[in-house]
Amino acid sequence: MSGWTWKENPSVVTFSDTQGLYSIRNLPGGSYTLRFSLDGYRTLKMKDVQIGRGEHYRLNVALLKKTELAKKKTTSSEKTYQAQTQSYRKKGKEPAPAKPEPPPESIAELPFEKVITHRQHSAPLRAAAHNDNEEYPFYLDYLNRYRDIQDVYRQDFRDRFIIRVVDGQGKPCFHYPFAIEDAAGQQLWQAVTYTNGENVIFPHIMFHEFSGDKLFVRLEKGGKPTRLPVKTDFDRITTIDLRSAPAEENLSLDLLFILDTTGSMGDEIQQLKDNLYSIYTRIKNYFSTLPIRFGLILYRDRGDDYVVKRFQFTGSIDEFQRLIDDIKSRGGGDTPEDIQAALEAALHQTDWQPEAVKLAFLIADAPPHLDYDEKFTYPDAALEANARGIKCYTIGASGLDVAGEYVFRQLSAITYSEFIFLTYGESGESEGRGVGKVSHHTGDNYESHNLDDLLVNIVKKEMAYQLPAELVRRRAPDPKIQERYLKTRLDNLWSQVAKQLNEFLPEQPVAVLAPIEASEAELDGLAKYLQQMSVVSILEAHKMKLVERERLKELLEEKGLSLAGLIRDENFEELYTLLGSNVIFLGEVSYAGVDRVIFMRAVKTDNSRIIAAARIRL
Numbered sequence: 218m219s220g221w222t223w224k225e226n227p228s229v230v231t232f233s234d235t236q237g238l239y240s241i242r243n244l245p246g247g248s249y250t251l252r253f254s255l256d257g258y259r260t261l262k263m264k265d266v267q268i269g270r271g272e273h274y275r276l277n278v279a280l281l282k283k284t285e286l287a288k289k290k291t292t293s294s295e296k297t298y299q300a301q302t303q304s305y306r307k308k309g310k311e312p313a314p315a316k317p318e319p320p321p322e323s324i325a326e327l328p329f330e331k332v333i334t335h336r337q338h339s340a341p342l343r344a345a346a347h348n349d350n351e352e353y354p355f356y357l358d359y360l361n362r363y364r365d366i367q368d369v370y371r372q373d374f375r376d377r378f379i380i381r382v383v384d385g386q387g388k389p390c391f392h393y394p395f396a397i398e399d400a401a402g403q404q405l406w407q408a409v410t411y412t413n414g415e416n417v418i419f420p421h422i423m424f425h426e427f428s429g430d431k432l433f434v435r436l437e438k439g440g441k442p443t444r445l446p447v448k449t450d451f452d453r454i455t456t457i458d459l460r461s462a463p464a465e466e467n468l469s470l471d472l473l474f475i476l477d478t479t480g481s482m483g484d485e486i487q488q489l490k491d492n493l494y495s496i497y498t499r500i501k502n503y504f505s506t507l508p509i510r511f512g513l514i515l516y517r518d519r520g521d522d523y524v525v526k527r528f529q530f531t532g533s534i535d536e537f538q539r540l541i542d543d544i545k546s547r548g549g550g551d552t553p554e555d556i557q558a559a560l561e562a563a564l565h566q567t568d569w570q571p572e573a574v575k576l577a578f579l580i581a582d583a584p585p586h587l588d589y590d591e592k593f594t595y596p597d598a599a600l601e602a603n604a605r606g607i608k609c610y611t612i613g614a615s616g617l618d619v620a621g622e623y624v625f626r627q628l629s630a631i632t633y634s635e636f637i638f639l640t641y642g643e644s645g646e647s648e649g650r651g652v653g654k655v656s657h658h659t660g661d662n663y664e665s666h667n668l669d670d671l672l673v674n675i676v677k678k679e680m681a682y683q684l685p686a687e688l689v690r691r692r693a694p695d696p697k698i699q700e701r702y703l704k705t706r707l708d709n710l711w712s713q714v715a716k717q718l719n720e721f722l723p724e725q726p727v728a729v730l731a732p733i734e735a736s737e738a739e740l741d742g743l744a745k746y747l748q749q750m751s752v753v754s755i756l757e758a759h760k761m762k763l764v765e766r767e768r769l770k771e772l773l774e775e776k777g778l779s780l781a782g783l784i785r786d787e788n789f790e791e792l793y794t795l796l797g798s799n800v801i802f803l804g805e806v807s808y809a810g811v812d813r814v815i816f817m818r819a820v821k822t823d824n825s826r827i828i829a830a831a832r833i834r835l
Contacts, residue, residue: 258282342488344612344671345663346637349630350417351833352709353377354716356630359658368553368587368620370596372627373421378453380434381415385460389414389682392466392572392606395436395457397424397447405432409606412574412682413809415454416603417633423600452818452830468683469573470500470676471530473512475559476544477581477614479521483546485580485614485639490541492669497534499673504680511537512567515544516559518586522547524555525562530569552618556585560598564607574679575607578672579628582614582655584621595624599631608634610675612668613655615639619648622656635675640665660709664702681810696746703835704750707815710833711754714819715761717829718800726819727762728800729769729792730755731784733815736807743835744806747815751804764796772796789822798822809834 231241254260258280349356360374380397382390389412396407397418405424408416420427432447438459448455476486500509510530517523531537556579569575585595602609609632611625617638629636638657646658666674696703718726730751735744755761772795773779783791784803792798804817812834819829 253280255280341492342485342668343640343642343665344637344668345640345657345659345665346635346671346675347626347657347659347663348635348834349626350377350379350633352713354713355660356626359626362658363619363623366620366623368584369623369627370587370594372419372596374419374630376420376427376429378418378420378432378447378449378455379415380410380418380447381454381456382410382436383414383456383458385458387458390459391574391683393436395434398433398435398444400431400433402433404435406604408604411606411608411633412679414682415633416606417631419631422596422631423603450827452827452832466572467508468680469508469510469570470504470680471510471512471569471573471575472676473514473530473563473567473569473575473577475514475516475563475577475579475581477517477554477556477583478515478544478546479517479554479583480547481582481616482580482614485582485612486541486544486546488668489580490538490544493538493541494534496669496673500676503677507680508532509534510570510573513537513540514559514563514567516555516562518554519589525558527562527566529567552583553586554581554583555589556581556583556624557587557589557591557593557595557598560595561591561593564598564601564605565593569605569607574683575605576634576676576679577602577607577609578612579609579625580612580614581621581625582616584618584624595628596631599628602632608632608679610634611636613638613657615641615655617655619656619658622658637668637671639668664705678811684810696743703747704754706833706835707747707750707754710815710817710831711751713831713833714802714817714829717831718761718819721828722799724799725762726800727764727796727798728755728802728819729764729780729796729798729822730802731780731804733804733806736805740806740808740813743813747804747806751802764798769796787825789820789825793822800828806835 251263252260253262259282261280349359357374364371380395382393382395384390390410391412391414393410393414394407395410395416397405397420399405405420405427406418408418410416420432432449433444434447434455434457435442435444436457437443438457439461443457445455445457474489476482476489478486497509500507510532511534512530513526513528515523515526515528528540559579563577587594599609601607609628611629611634613622613625613636617625622636622638626636636657636659638655638659640655640663646660648656730748733744733748733751735741752763755763769780773783773791776791776795778791783789784801789801792801799822801820801822802817803820804815806813806815808814814832814834816832817830818827820826821828
């Protein structure tokens with residue numbers, strides 16, 4: 218209905234457009250009276266409308282013609298109007314749905330609660346996230362465990378390495394182009410860095426031929442082409458310091474949702490409908506000036522009423538909400554769906570901004586059809602996304618089977634993102650058989666969160682890498698409050714280190730644990746706490762011998778030495794000679810965007826070679 222007026226006082230007035238849509242932004246929090254008027258229609262007035270600061274509301278209002286109102290009064294049991302609002306509030310503040318009441322004789326003036334019914338939100342879905350690049354040794358074990366799996370494209374994920382590009386201050390360089398070359402200078406791969414300044418390379422997958430020969434990374438450094446050897450020791454992270462910062466670009470964010478809309482996906486689609494405004498508002502609360510665009514790919518399967526529907530990116534949250542609200546789940550039925558057609562549309566028919574932060578969320582409960590002889594496959598999609606700097610977060614919904622998990626984890630690993638799986642109160646792993654089950658073979662060291670919280674935190678994490686440190690909201694809780702969580706994460710770290718040591722050292726490690734360093738003063742307390750927990754984990758969970766701290770100090774002082782001096786000079790042979798220690802563990806806690814990260818290296822004392830390394834978020 219066009220031409221009608223919305224206002225709460227003479228200084229705040231708006232008019233609806235030709236589609237009947239209106240908008241008023243940046244209202245201070247408080248109590249308001251809303252009045253809707255149009256010539257020939259009965260004016261509708263709502264009192265005591267409570268607007269929360271930073272919250273978004275959407276009202277659908279129907280005005281009655283004055284002649285219709287007179288007729289309607291004779292049938293008081295009928296509804297004389299319909300006015301609905303959908304409130305997207307922060308967790309814990311969701312108002313209870315109002316019960317519809319019979320209309321009063323006049324609707325010239327009504328209290329807010331008598332004309333408003335809130336959307337009934339479905340129960341929140343719980344989910345956990347798993348990062349196979351962070352737990353790379355265990356991902357290789359998982360792939361070997363399912364080496365005979367059918368209905369997937371098997372790939373060789375061995376010999377992974379990471380390229381990291383930073384400026385002179387150590388800040389990650391985003392969307393920085395680089396190429397991988399062989400010793401002869403032939404280009405094998407080219408890509409750009411993600412927001413953390415890194416990208417992941419799987420040589421057996423990305424290169425047509427790879428025999429383990431020496432590799433080089435080529436990029437522009439100081440305006441000149443630079444060629445550096447790729448690091449192939451145990452941490453396998455090649456860091457390139459540009460010494461100067463590249464030209465600053467205005468950050469923007471493209472979010473693409475790729476949705477399976479077959480009949481079994483109703484709950485997941487409803488969750489997105491219910492929580493979209495909340496997700497948007499919370500992102501905006503953190504990054505108020507960040508331009509955000511939303512895109513949408515819907516897919517089903519051949520034989521359904523459509524295979525793929527594509528909606529280009531829009532900067533209007535209201536427009537995108539209307540698209541989401543119109544989604545209906547139906548069709549499917551044979552388990553696999555045409556994910557590959559959806560991925561092709563996502564990469565080839567969608568107007569991504571080249572230098573935006575590009576995140577895709579694939580939400581599905583079934584693996585892809587691989588029997589359609591499609592030329593563009595899901596491995597092709599993953600490789601192209603990596604090269605273009607697009608992350609594909611895969612979300613496994615209820616009913617996802619083992620093959621679906623396998624495919625989703627391939628997509629996420631190659632695009633340097635995470636596999637997210639819905640949880641239904643279970644502990645440990647799941648085969649994904651039956652209603653309310655999602656296949657996940659990721660160990661039992663995961664924590665479940667509301668799905669919308671996970672999505673918001675992913676965006677916060679990705680964007681924070683590129684913000685100045687003073688603008689990043691970092692959490693620094695007391696480690697004692699997080700004891701259970703930190704123990705789980707540290708056990709993960711030491712499991713990775715122990716696995717690598719077992720493969721490399723024929724004898725049992727006799728180790729020295731150096732004090733874990735903190736990159737910033739505010740992390741000192743955490744570093745000391747992790748030091749104490751690490752001793753317990755090393756001795757109890759991983760059965761390694763650890764040189765006692767007091768004995769270490771006493772022996773070094775007798776020789777006029779200090780552990781700090783030995784580490785500084787990388788003179789680890791003294792530890793081997795004095796203590797018979799064949800390994801020293803060197804750790805550091807630092808920030809990576811909003812995340813706290815611990816990086817642990819195991820160095821062989823007789824030759825100072827790194828023989829194990831692991832890096833996890835805390």
